[in-house]
Amino acid sequence: MVETLVLIEHDRRQVKRPSLHAITLAQQLGGEYALLVLGHGLDEIAASLVSYGAAAVIVADDPALAEPLADRYATVIAEVARKRGTKTLLGTSSTFSKDVLPRAAALLDAPMVTDVLAIEEMDGSIAYRRPINAGSMLATVKVEGDRRVLTARATAFEAPAANVAVCPTERFLFDAASLPNGVQFISREQRASERPDLTESRVVVSGGRPLRDPETFERLVGGLADALGGAVGATRAAVDAGMAPNDYQIGQTGKVVAPELYIALGISGAIQHLAGIKDSRIIVAINKDPDAPIFQIATYGLVGDLHQIVPQLIESIRRG
Numbered sequence: 001m002v003e004t005l006v007l008i009e010h011d012r013r014q015v016k017r018p019s020l021h022a023i024t025l026a027q028q029l030g031g032e033y034a035l036l037v038l039g040h041g042l043d044e045i046a047a048s049l050v051s052y053g054a055a056a057v058i059v060a061d062d063p064a065l066a067e068p069l070a071d072r073y074a075t076v077i078a079e080v081a082r083k084r085g086t087k088t089l090l091g092t093s094s095t096f097s098k099d100v101l102p103r104a105a106a107l108l109d110a111p112m113v114t115d116v117l118a119i120e121e122m123d124g125s126i127a128y129r130r131p132i133n134a135g136s137m138l139a140t141v142k143v144e145g146d147r148r149v150l151t152a153r154a155t156a157f158e159a160p161a162a163n164v165a166v167c168p169t170e171r172f173l174f175d176a177a178s179l180p181n182g183v184q185f186i187s188r189e190q191r192a193s194e195r196p197d198l199t200e201s202r203v204v205v206s207g208g209r210p211l212r213d214p215e216t217f218e219r220l221v222g223g224l225a226d227a228l229g230g231a232v233g234a235t236r237a238a239v240d241a242g243m244a245p246n247d248y249q250i251g252q253t254g255k256v257v258a259p260e261l262y263i264a265l266g267i268s269g270a271i272q273h274l275a276g277i278k279d280s281r282i283i284v285a286i287n288k289d290p291d292a293p294i295f296q297i298a299t300y301g302l303v304g305d306l307h308q309i310v311p312q313l314i315e316s317i318r319r320g
Contacts (some may be wrong), residue, residue: 001085002055003031007077009096010037010045017200018154019092023052024135026090027160028119029126033090034058036172037082038073040066046169051162054231057169064176066189068096071180074103080172081108086147093151093256094199101149115155134252135275154199155258155279196231198248203230204259204280209237210266210288210306220310221265227317231286233257235273246260251276265306269294286310309319 004026009019026033032055037045042061049057060076077100081089091097093115105112117138118129125142128150132139180193198204205228207221217238225232234244236251250257252272258279265286267273274297277283285298285307295301302309 001032002034002319003086004029004033004088004090005058005081005084005086005178006033006035006054007089007091007097007101008035008037008045008049009092009094010039010042012039012041014093015045016197017159018094020052020159021154021157022090022092022152023054023160024157025116025119025150026088027053029088029090031087034084036060036077038065038076041067046075048193050166050169051164052160052167053164056167058172059169060078060172060174062176063177067185068100069183069185070099070103071183073100075179076172076174077101077104077106079174081147089147089149091151092154094154097151107147108147108149110149111143111145112149112151113141113143114151115153116150117153123162131275134271135278136271151254155256195225196229197233198233198250199232199255199257201257202259203261203263204233204250204257205230205263205265206233206235206267206277207238207244207265208235208267209241211238211243214243216307220306220314223314224263224265224317225315227314228261228263230259230261235267235270259267264294265310267294268292269297309316 005020006026034056035049035054037059038060039061042059046057046059091101105274113128115130116128119126126143127140129138129140205221205225207217210219222232232248233250234248236249238244239246239249252275256276260281262277262280263284269292283301284300285294286302286309287303290303
């Protein structure tokens with residue numbers, strides 16, 4: 001029996017680092033925890049997880065799980081949780097977990113709390129703190145029942161140290177023929193890029209509506225990101241205008257980032273966008289409107305025309 005089962009995400013080559021932050025929450029919850037990884041050809045990925053203090057790394061490896069089809073993954077996850085007597089099923093807040101874990105919660109008939117930022121003891125039991133109203137407020141909630149499903153906001157928890165004794169790796173055997181077959185994998189479209197992943201990069205440069213068109217967006221936002229070795233992000237307005245692809249979107253309905261340096265170009269600071277960047281260590285804002293709300297949370301602000309300032313900034317960085 002393991003108290004907590006932590007779902008680890010990967011991209012078929014290596015573990016996605018934000019998913020490791022859920023291990024820190026598992027450690028805070030107390031009791032034994034195990035790590036669960038699903039897919040096909042997972043030997044190297046499983047080997048990279050054995051030093052995070054878990055009781056075991058549980059591997060569900062089968063060709064039927066080669067692609068992350070939510071109905072199949074949820075079925076296997078729920079089966080592992082039942083057989084291991086798991087009280088808490090835990091993942092990291094991501095598009096993957098939003099697709100898979102609600103299905104697993106339904107199969108387990110367990111309540112679910114998303115985007116957990118912290119835990120606290122209340123009346124002898126654990127309560128969970130999570131953002132509401134686009135991150136402008138925090139709610140503290142308790143759940144009833146023997147089981148629960150949680151997702152942790154990766155930016156709220158430190159990455160765990162991988163320096164403890166090696167734990168065993170266990171294969172989880174299941175009947176692949178009995179898995180749901182209602183969804184079929186057709187194809188995978190993935191844009192090749194040499195830029196770092198948006199949720200893992202130490203530097204993120206993001207652009208808003210004033211960038212005008214895709215060419216200008218790439219020249220200024222992409223150019224500054226490349227000069228700093230960072231990732232590119234965008235507001236929902238920029239994405240809706242066709243200036244940037246959907247996977248660049250940061251905010252309440254996009255990705256949550258917490259880089260060491262976040263540079264906002266032409267971003268006014270709508271509350272939905274601020275919900276995705278507020279944990280960044282340093283925020284630099286460039287905007288021609290001195291009353292833009294983003295200046296209220298920015299570490300450094302520069303009032304001016306980004307179309308003049310950013311090319312000069314890129315040139316200065318490249319010369320330096």
